[in-house]
Amino acid sequence: MTQRQKRDELLGRGWQRNLEVAVVGLGYWGPNLIRVLAERLDVRLRWLCDADASRLARIARRYPAVRLTTDLDQVLDDPEVDAVLLATPVFTHHELGRRCLEAGKHTYVEKPLASSSELATDLIDLSRESGLQLMCGHTFLYSPAVRAIGDLIREGRLGELYFLSSSRVNLGLHQRDVSVVWDLGPHDFSILLHWLGCMPTTIRATGRDSIVPGIADVAFVTLEFASGLIANVELSWLAPSKLRRTVIAGSRQMVVYEDGSTEAIKIFDSGVDYRDPETFGEYQLSYRSGDIVSPHLPVEEPLALQVEDFLRGIRSDRRSTSQLDLTRDVVRLAEAAEASLQDGGAQILLDGVGAHGRVV
Ligand SMILES: NC(=O)c1ccc[n+]([C@@H]2O[C@H](COP(=O)([O-])OP(=O)(O)OC[C@H]3O[C@@H](n4cnc5c(N)ncnc54)[C@H](O)[C@@H]3O)[C@@H](O)[C@H]2O)c1
Incomplete structure (x- = not known):
């Protein structure tokens, strides 16, 4: 047949x-x-x-x-x-x-x-x-926490996004064929593309091969987006304990996402408002420190959801164009970050476009 x-x-x-x-x-x-x-x-x-x-x-x-x-x-x-x-x-x-x-x-x-x-x-x-x-x-795209944060961003609940900072570190497993950028980076790159819906305009990466010559085991990757948003991603196989933590600072609210924690998402009604100075040098800052909300999330295994989606696609003959575009752009980001790493942290220009918002 x-x-x-x-x-x-x-x-x-x-x-x-x-x-x-x-x-x-x-x-x-x-x-x-x-x-x-x-x-x-x-x-x-x-x-x-x-x-x-x-x-x-x-x-x-x-x-x-x-x-x-x-x-x-x-x-x-x-x-x-x-x-x-x-x-x-x-x-x-x-x-x-x-x-x-x-x-x-x-x-x-x-x-x-x-x-x-x-x-x-x-x-x-x-x-x-x-x-x-x-x-x-890209299993994290099926994580209820990642999806919930994507919804918050798309609904504008966080306001203007100022910056995003992520740590994905643990002890091992050192890969033999690729650096930490290719091993752990795809998780953060896929999440960023899903949340932000576009490629960055520039990427830079520094790091070092502390243990195995030629294979970076720690990297600090900085991505800048057309909106002004800056994202920093710390990737490492050399940390005493496992941490998967992302902080998103928006003008209205801030979010801390800690994968594996019982309260994976915490939304802080916190921020700083700036008022224009009436006279030179007399600008006003007002600090907000309000409620902290941890939304209830469904208990579902991301990998099981992803496999289900794959099987559903086979049965329904439906292909997701945006998912494949995102998948390719994750590779583009890993490639650019690795090139920057090899070039001592040189800035690599990217096109800043894309439409990855609705992946799954
Ligand atoms: N989605 C996630 O969260 C996640 C987590 C860890 C690893 N991964 C990915 O899974 C993949 C495997 O990673 P791993 O850590 O399990 O690697 P691994 O080295 O532990 O296992 C790879 C296996 O593939 C086998 N293999 C290699 N070439 C083969 C071939 N030509 N035919 C048949 N078998 C072959 C090896 O013998 C080995 O058993 C990587 O792409 C990695 O990025 C994904």
Whole structure:
């Protein structure tokens, strides 16, 4: 059966048939995808694939009914497989993603989509030409807290956004193939693009390779936007404890977002108002320090929501153009930040445009 016939059959029969899926890459992150898929009643986990046989053996005990292979071709040659989810290292994403799409499989690639914007664009173009789903694992876009803050910004509740400062630090895991900019940066870059709806006009990054020569493990990335908003993102694998904290300072309200905390979002009715001086040098500042509100958020696992969206896209034959644009622009930001890092913090100019506001 051709991919198009399979798709027509799937669409025609609505939700009746289980989707047959494969997960490739069973290192740190892949098992999370497996767990989320294994919990679904509308999916059959058909293959698990890892180039490292010992990883397969370890996980096989928990999923005895699933086929195992170290060779991706076995998965791609199986006509029953509808979709492949890749959780392999960044440098493999383009090659493996391309092979999956060329084999007619809907494809989910862990973040970032590829190791350069040229390669990311190639995958996106291929998915559009083939009519297959392509999704990149920007899990934070499915976080109830990130979505709630996006709504606050879009509704103008924070007023004019002055600046944004984010820390995403922990101890490890050092990646072998990419710097901290490519590993942790995509989380903040995707969140920023989703919240702000456009690319920055400039980006600068400084950092250092404290432990492994040539691979930066700490980076400070500064992004400037056409509105005047400035964002600073601290990324590090070298911190004594895990912290994922973002502060947003707006003219009306301020927000502290701490991922993993019981009160993930705190909205502060705080700020400073400036009154024009009546005489030279006599300007007035009035400080506001009002209520602090922590909104109730639904308890939903972002990864489960994202996987559900991927599967829904396959069944409904709906592709999100803005999601793919955002995915490509995350790679553009990582690429520009890395270029700046390599050039001692040089300012890199970007186009400042985009329409990422409605991603999901
Ligand atoms: N969304 C998130 O929050 C999140 C969190 C962590 C990691 N990730 C992403 O997940 C991906 C994997 O990261 P990780 O930390 O799990 O890496 P990892 O090194 O722990 O695991 C990667 C696995 O892929 C396997 N592999 C490599 N090449 C292969 C090939 N050609 N065929 C089959 N298997 C192959 C390796 O043997 C290894 O088991 C990365 O893209 C990373 O950015 C996402």
